[in-house]
Amino acid sequence: AFDILEYRVEGNTALPAPAIEAAVYPHLGPGRSLRDVEAARVALDQAYKEAGFLTVDVLLPQQKVEGGVVRLQVIEGRVEDRRVSGNRYTLRSEVRAGTPSLAEGSVPNFNDMQQELAGLASGADRQVTPLLRPGGAPGTFDVELVVEDRLPLHASVTLNNNRTPDTAPGRLEASLRYDNLFQRRHSAGLSWIVARRRSEVDVLVGNYSLPLADRGWSLALYGVRSNSDIEAIGSGTSTTGRGVTLGARLVRAFDPFAGGRLRHNLSFGLDYKDFDETTDLLGADRSRRSISYAAGALQYSLARPNDAGPAWKIGAGVGLGLRGLLQRRIDCDGVQLDPFECKRAGASASFAVFKADADLNLPLPGRWSLAARLGGQGASQPLISNEQIAAGGAETVRGYLDAEQLGDYGATGRLELVSPPFLRESLDGGRMQFFGFYDAARLGLVDPLPGQDSRWTLASAGLGLRLTGWHGLKATAAAGRTLRPGARTGDGRTRWHLAVTHEF
Numbered sequence: 001a002f003d004i005l006e007y008r009v010e011g012n013t014a015l016p017a018p019a020i021e022a023a024v025y026p027h028l029g030p031g032r033s034l035r036d037v038e039a040a041r042v043a044l045d046q047a048y049k050e051a052g053f054l055t056v057d058v059l060l061p062q063q064k065v066e067g068g069v070v071r072l073q074v075i076e077g078r079v080e081d082r083r084v085s086g087n088r089y090t091l092r093s094e095v096r097a098g099t100p101s102l103a104e105g106s107v108p109n110f111n112d113m114q115q116e117l118a119g120l121a122s123g124a125d126r127q128v129t130p131l132l133r134p135g136g137a138p139g140t141f142d143v144e145l146v147v148e149d150r151l152p153l154h155a156s157v158t159l160n161n162n163r164t165p166d167t168a169p170g171r172l173e174a175s176l177r178y179d180n181l182f183q184r185r186h187s188a189g190l191s192w193i194v195a196r197r198r199s200e201v202d203v204l205v206g207n208y209s210l211p212l213a214d215r216g217w218s219l220a221l222y223g224v225r226s227n228s229d230i231e232a233i234g235s236g237t238s239t240t241g242r243g244v245t246l247g248a249r250l251v252r253a254f255d256p257f258a259g260g261r262l263r264h265n266l267s268f269g270l271d272y273k274d275f276d277e278t279t280d281l282l283g284a285d286r287s288r289r290s291i292s293y294a295a296g297a298l299q300y301s302l303a304r305p306n307d308a309g310p311a312w313k314i315g316a317g318v319g320l321g322l323r324g325l326l327q328r329r330i331d332c333d334g335v336q337l338d339p340f341e342c343k344r345a346g347a348s349a350s351f352a353v354f355k356a357d358a359d360l361n362l363p364l365p366g367r368w369s370l371a372a373r374l375g376g377q378g379a380s381q382p383l384i385s386n387e388q389i390a391a392g393g394a395e396t397v398r399g400y401l402d403a404e405q406l407g408d409y410g411a412t413g414r415l416e417l418v419s420p421p422f423l424r425e426s427l428d429g430g431r432m433q434f435f436g437f438y439d440a441a442r443l444g445l446v447d448p449l450p451g452q453d454s455r456w457t458l459a460s461a462g463l464g465l466r467l468t469g470w471h472g473l474k475a476t477a478a479a480g481r482t483l484r485p486g487a488r489t490g491d492g493r494t495r496w497h498l499a500v501t502h503e504f
Helices: 017-027 034-051 092-097 110-120 339-343
Strands: 002-004 006-010 029-032 056-059 069-076 078-085 126-134 140-149 153-160 171-181 186-195 202-211 217-226 243-253 263-275 291-304 311-321 330-332 335-337 352-363 369-379 389-391 405-407 409-418 431-444 455-470 473-482 494-503
Touching (some): 017 034, 034 069, 330 339, 389 409, 389 431, 405 455, 431 473
Parallel strands (some): 006 069, 078 140
Antiparallel strands (some): 002 029, 056 069, 126 140, 153 171, 153 494, 171 186, 186 202, 217 243, 243 263, 291 311, 311 352, 330 335, 352 369, 369 409, 389 405, 431 455, 455 473, 473 494
């Protein structure tokens, strides 16, 4: 036995001193043996591996222990050469810049490398795989970054039988998106939603997003031009009304945590909304007049991606009317009023809207699954129809017309019991599944006028069939039977919701 007063670690440049001390400290002290020295070596080697330095080895050189000092030798495997191959639509310089942990001469941290490769990946358009080979010099290795990419151009066409009140059924939705403009990962997209009669629904949505210099930050810009009084389901916007909406969002995607299982992001920005005069009174409005205003938005989301366990996502946000930016008064039937007050009694441009949503996909025995969705909104005051929550239709409560009911506050929810996939061999990898569902919504008004209806409940149940993943084709057929009367749909009515989408 011998005393060990110090472990002298030689050759280290990667691991910070506190981590080294924490690894070897339990193996210091009097009356130690070679078994303790080996345990210290293993503990230090494990500390490197857990920190992500997989090319580092800890050795015990031949020595004579003098003065209670034991030497441990660290051999750091370094990158000698880095090459990029296989790229067709991606610049080699982008791949190199995106993998600083694999720079020549560095000791690679594989934890950082995994995050960098995930950042370079762009869905199904691009994947980067590292291949390691021994280098020309001892203790070095070469890295080849093999890129599998394809043209980042995407398009889709959807036909469905959606309809809002006072419009004919049938919508065509077309979208086009390019995801790597200028080889800088800029994304530009355009979507168009139109009814059989263009005078009823004609919505154009444009968006542009780009990553910013700081890692994790991006800027998204968008604009919507709509001739529809009611939000066109599928437009990707949460604003109801005919007119123009322009918006900008700063998005911060944070690093995953909980072992990479949880992802979260924060976004905030501004919207400018200029709505035309409506053809009918909507929601609790008392005027069809045009209106323009500015609003701020803040949103946070947290998600657990789909893996062996349940997948879920939750989000919460707030929207604030910015009265001071566009404050004015208008003639409202001979009286000078705030445009919001003219449109609805008690409304003002300094409104606050609180929103929350949650999604859950839970695997069940026998390859069944349960899908649940909740969404809600609260309001600080009476809202004009453009800011109200809508319920009814294929996206909220099936069996009713799209956006059949509007409210200042409320919640929508749905439950789906989904069967195991069948006909997979016949569908060449596609998935055909039956599902049963129950949908519900509860909406209300803030400060209703005397005699005005102020609370509504929608509910439905039904069955459906869903096809996904078959040569880019998706299709859904669902029949919902109403359990409560709505503004336009009676109790006990059955309505089919049909949609076919082709993505390419």
